[in-house]
Amino acid sequence: MKTVIIGCTHAGTTVASQLLSAHPGEEVVIYEKNDNVSFLSCGIATYLGGVATSIDDMFYSSPAALTELGADVHMEHEVLSVDVKNKTLVVKDLKTEIETTDTYDKLVVTTGSWPIIPPMDGIDSPNVYLCKNYHHATELFEQAPKAKKIAIIGAGYIGIELVEAYNKQGKEVVLIDGNERILSKYFDHEYTDRMEQLFTDKGVELALGQRVAGFVDHGSDGVTVKTDAGAYDVDMAVLCIGFRPNTDLFKGQLDMDDRGAIITNNYMQTSDPDVYGAGDSVQVHYNPTGKAAYIPLATNAIRQGALVAQNLFGNTAEYMGTQSTSGLELYGQTMVASGLTLDLAKEAGLDAEAVTFEDNYRPEFMPNNHQVLGTVVWDKTNRRILGAQFMSDIDISAYANVVSVMIQNKNTIDFMAMVDMLFQPNFDRPFNFINLLGQQAVAKANQ
Numbered sequence: 001m002k003t004v005i006i007g008c009t010h011a012g013t014t015v016a017s018q019l020l021s022a023h024p025g026e027e028v029v030i031y032e033k034n035d036n037v038s039f040l041s042c043g044i045a046t047y048l049g050g051v052a053t054s055i056d057d058m059f060y061s062s063p064a065a066l067t068e069l070g071a072d073v074h075m076e077h078e079v080l081s082v083d084v085k086n087k088t089l090v091v092k093d094l095k096t097e098i099e100t101t102d103t104y105d106k107l108v109v110t111t112g113s114w115p116i117i118p119p120m121d122g123i124d125s126p127n128v129y130l131c132k133n134y135h136h137a138t139e140l141f142e143q144a145p146k147a148k149k150i151a152i153i154g155a156g157y158i159g160i161e162l163v164e165a166y167n168k169q170g171k172e173v174v175l176i177d178g179n180e181r182i183l184s185k186y187f188d189h190e191y192t193d194r195m196e197q198l199f200t201d202k203g204v205e206l207a208l209g210q211r212v213a214g215f216v217d218h219g220s221d222g223v224t225v226k227t228d229a230g231a232y233d234v235d236m237a238v239l240c241i242g243f244r245p246n247t248d249l250f251k252g253q254l255d256m257d258d259r260g261a262i263i264t265n266n267y268m269q270t271s272d273p274d275v276y277g278a279g280d281s282v283q284v285h286y287n288p289t290g291k292a293a294y295i296p297l298a299t300n301a302i303r304q305g306a307l308v309a310q311n312l313f314g315n316t317a318e319y320m321g322t323q324s325t326s327g328l329e330l331y332g333q334t335m336v337a338s339g340l341t342l343d344l345a346k347e348a349g350l351d352a353e354a355v356t357f358e359d360n361y362r363p364e365f366m367p368n369n370h371q372v373l374g375t376v377v378w379d380k381t382n383r384r385i386l387g388a389q390f391m392s393d394i395d396i397s398a399y400a401n402v403v404s405v406m407i408q409n410k411n412t413i414d415f416m417a418m419v420d421m422l423f424q425p426n427f428d429r430p431f432n433f434i435n436l437l438g439q440q441a442v443a444k445a446n447q
Contacts, residue, residue, distance in 0.1 A: 001026065001027065001105045001106060001312075002027040002029065002103070002104055002105045002106070003019065003026065003027065003028050003029070003104065003105065003106045003107075003108060003312060004028075004029045004030075004031070004089065004102065004104035004106075004107050004108070005028065005029070005030045005031070005108040005110060006031050006079050006082075006089075006107070006108065006109055006110065006111055006249075007031075007032060007033075007109070007110040007111040007112050007246070007279075007281070008030050008032040008037040008038070008066075008073075008110065009037065009038060009039060009110070009112050009279070009301070010038065010279060010298045010301035010302050010305065011110035011112075011278035011279030011280075011281075011301040011302065011304055011305035011308075012030065012032070012037070012108070012110035012278075012279070012305065013037050013038040013060075013061045013066070013305070014278075014301070014302045014305030014306055014309065015108050015110060015278065015305045015306075015308045015309045016028055016030055016066050016069070016071050017061065017065075017066065017069060018305070018306055018309035018310075019309040019312065020066075020069040020070045020071060021069065022309065022310075023313070024070060025070065026070070027072070028070065028071045028072065029071070029072045029074070029102065029104075030066065030071050030072065030073045030074060031074050031077045031078075031079050031089075031091055032063075032073070032074070032075050032076075032077065033076065033077065033078045033079075033094070034075070034076070034133065034134070034135075035075050035076050036059065036062075036063075036075075036134050037059070037061055037062065037063060037066065037075075038059050038060050038061040038062070039058055039059055039133060039134045040058040040059070040060065040298065041058075041131075041132055041133060041137075041158075042157075042158075042298060043057075043058045044058075044131060044136070044137045044140070044158075044161075044162075045158070045161030045162050045164070045165045046161075046165075047137060047141065048137070048140060048141060048144065048162065048165040048166070049161075049164065049165030049166075049168055049169070050165075050168075050169075055134065055137055055138060055141065058134070058137075063075050074091070074093075076093070076094040076095055077091050077092065077093055077094065078091070078092045078094055079091050079249060080092050080099065081249065082107070082249050082250065082253070084107075084250070084253040084254065084272050084275060085253075087103055087104050087105070087107070087274065088101055088102070088103050088104075089101070089102050089103075089104070089107075104274075105274065106274050106275075106276065106312050107274060107275045107276070108275075108276050108277070108278070108308055108312075109247070109250065109254075109262060109270070109275060109276070109277040109278075109281055109282070110277070110278050110279045110281065110301075110305065111245075111246040111247060111249070111281045112245075112246050112279055112280045112281055113243035113244060113245050113246055113280035113281065113296045114132065114243060114244060114246050115130045115131070115132050115239055115240075115241070115242070115243055115244075116239075116241050116242045116243060116244050117130075117239065118212075118241070120212070120213065120214045120215070121213075121214035121215065121216075122214050122215030122216055122217055122223070123214075123215060125215050125217035125223050125237075126217070127215075127217055127218075127222055127223035127235070127236050127237065128215055128223060128236075128237045128238075128239060129143070129236060129237070129238045129239070130238070130239055131158055131162065131238055131239070131240055132243075140238065143236055144166065144169070144171070144236070146235070147171060147222075147234075147235035147236045148171065148172060148235055149171065149172040149173070149174070149222075149233070149234045149235050150166050150171050150172070150173050150174075150234055150235065150236050150237070150238065151173075151174050151175075151176060151225045151232055151234040151236070151237040151238070152166070152173060152174070152175050152176070152237075152238050152240060153176045153177070153212055153225070153237060153238065153239050153240060153241060154176075154177060154239065154240035154241040154242065155175055155177035155179065155181075155182035155183060155184075155208070156183065156185070156240060156241075156242065157183070157186075157326065157328055158240045159175065159177070159238075159240035160175075160182060160183060160195075160328065160330065161328060161330075162238060162240065163175050163199065163204055164330055164331065167199075167202050167203070167204055172203075172205075173204050173205065174204075174205040174206075174207055174225075174232050174234065175199065175204060175205070175206050175207065175208075176207040176208075176210055176212060176225065176227060176232070177207075177208050177209075177210070178209070178210065178211040178212075179208065179209070180208055180209045181196070181208065182195055182196060182199075182206075182208070183195065183335075184341075184343075185341075185344065186326060186337045186341065186389070187335065187337055187341065187389050188341050188342055188343065188354070188356070188375055188389060190356055190373065190375070191335060191373070191375075191389055191391055194333075194373075194391065195330060195333075195335065196208075198330060198331050198333065202331065207227065207229070207230070207232065209229075210227040210228060210229045210230070211227060211228045212225060212226070212227050213226045213227055213228055214226045215237065222234055222235040222236065223235075223236065223237055225237050243280060243296045244259065244260060245259060245260045245261045245262070245280055245281045245282070245294070245296075246280070246281055247260045247261065247262055247281050248260075250262065253272070254270045254271050254272060254275060254277075255270065255271040257283055257292065257294070259294050261281065261282055261283045261294045262277045262281055262282045262283065263282075263283055263292070264276070264277050264282050264283065264319075266285075266318040266319050267307065267311045267315035267316075267317070267318060267319070268282070268304055268307050268308045268311060268319060269311065269315065270282075276308045276311065276312065277304075277308075278301060278304035278305045278307070278308045279296075279300070279301035279304060279305065280296035280301060282304065284300050284304075284321065284322050285319060285321035285322070286321065286322060286323075286324065287320075287321040287322065287323055287339075287407055287408055288323060288339040288340045288345075288386045288387055288407055289340070289348050289350070291348075293324075295322060295324045297322075297324065297326070299322070299325070300322050303319075303320075303322075304319065307319055320408065321408070323338045323339045323387075323404040323407045323408060324338070324339070325337070325338040325339075325400050325401065325404040326338075326400075327397050327400055332393055333391060333392070333393055334390075334391065334392055334393070334394065334395050334396055334397060335389075335390070335391045336389070336390050336391075336396065336397050336399065336400035337387070337388065337389045337390075337400060338387060338388055338400045338401075338403045338404040338407060339377070339385070339386050339387030339388060339403070339404070339407045340352070340377055340386045340387035341377065341387060341389070342354040342375075342377050342387075344387075345377050345379075345386050345387065350379055350386065351379060351380045351381050352377055352378065352379060352380065352386060353377070353378060353380050353441075353444065353445065354375055354376065354377040354378070355375065355376060355437070355440045355441045355444045356373070356374070356375040357373075357374050357375075357436065357437050357440045358371055358372065358373045358374070359371065359372065359433065359436060360372075360429075361392065361394065361396070361428060361429075361433050362425055362426070362427065362428050362429060363425050363429055365425070366425055366426075370392055370393055370394045371392060371393075372390060372391070372392040372394075372396055372399075372433050373390065373391040373392065374388065374389070374390045374391075374399070374433060374434075374437040375388060375389045375390075375437075376388045376403070376413065376416065376437050376438065376440075376441050378412070378413045378441060378445070380445070382412070383412040383413050383414060383445060384410055384411070384412055385403065385406050385407050385411055385412065385413060385415075385416060386407065387403075387407070388400065388403040388437075396433075399433070399434055402434055403416075403434065413438050413441040413442050413445060414438070414442055415438070416434060416435065416437070416438030416441070417435055417438035417439040417441070417442045418435065418438070419435065419438075421434065421435060
């Protein structure tokens with residue numbers, strides 16, 4: 001069987017490595033438009049902020065490693081067209097510009113995503129940058145030392161991390177977003193208010209509730225970012241407003257949603273039984289709502305890629321879905337979340353309620369202590385957990401993972417309140433903080 005993989009970041013790398021590890025000698029052909037594979041774009045901010053010393057440390061595989069496994073790897077090769085019906089594709093070697101036609105028995109679509117670039121005046125300014133891949137990272141690293149003031153457009157995870165990285169370098173930073181709050185898809189007001197205060201205390205200018213209308217380029221003198229509420233003169237601007245699936249090759253051939261994300265079944269199989277998809281190019285099943293969603297995360301990509309590697313030889317492994325569990329560290333504060341916020345639960349049509357609770361994470365007799373802020377969201381009709389958020393100046397990232405499992409398993413707030421967890425004064429109280437949060441939810445639900 002000949003398997004062709006289009007695109008080789010997280011999902012494509014996982015498919016190739018796991019397929020060939022389990023089935024040595026299988027014919028696997030990889031076409032990748034870029035000159036690298038497996039780049040962890042989530043590490044860009046750590047590199048720009050000086051935490052990671054080398055951008056090359058962001059790779060966990062290489063073309064050579066995949067070749068050693070047995071893959072036929074074609075880097076800097078762009079797939080120009082695919083004929084799903086006849087199982088053929090036209091490929092262009094970007095170095096020689098020679099076009100060839102190839103065939104496949106099974107096709108894997110791991111074409112990923114690309115930053116959203118809205119059509120507006122001045123968007124092609126050389127002083128407006130993207131933040132997605134290895135080359136973007138190296139370009140941002142080279143240009144930032146020359147800049148005194150930087151505009152970050154988009155207050156999602158990538159934008160927030162870039163703001164902190166540049167602020168720590170002593171840059172003047174303005175954060176622009178059309179929403180009234182930062183990270184509004186992940187955290188409720190109590191959390192975002194605290195995060196915004198952290199930024200303000202560090203001298204970051206927040207321009208929230210403002211939509212970018214265009215750019216005016218000034219060459220070596222920088223660029224003006226024009227919004228519906230004002231204008232900001234900066235040396236460089238970075239677009240971080242989200243991503244769209246790279247699926248134009250398959251329009252009219254594979255079923256897609258209105259975003260252009262490819263629809264798959266539980267086995268990552270598309271509407272064509274010989275074509276599988278994974279990663280940012282496909283939908284996910286979002287467990288908190290029970291519906292399909294578009295959530296471009298590396299965690300989703302590698303899990304889906306692993307399933308494709310198994311299911312190419314017969315559909316045996318089903319996709320479990322996702323809770324979109326995520327987190328970041330901001331000025332020493334850990335913020336993590338899983339599932340829905342209260343606002344998003346209500347927008348989804350769920351009869352939801354939430355409780356927020358803050359307390360020490362371990363007994364008061366310990367020589368030092370730390371506060372944890374926690375929120376749990378649940379469905380009032382069945383008390384099922386829909387989401388949770390946590391914030392502290394200690395590492396509480398495991399809390400989000402625990403609640404993620406609870407959401408996956410459709411557990412209730414009653415389960416959260418009493419489920420058995422370890423007790424040791426170095427780590428927690430006789431009732432773990434998650435238990436205490438669940439007990440607060442039960443008390444509110446029983447009122």
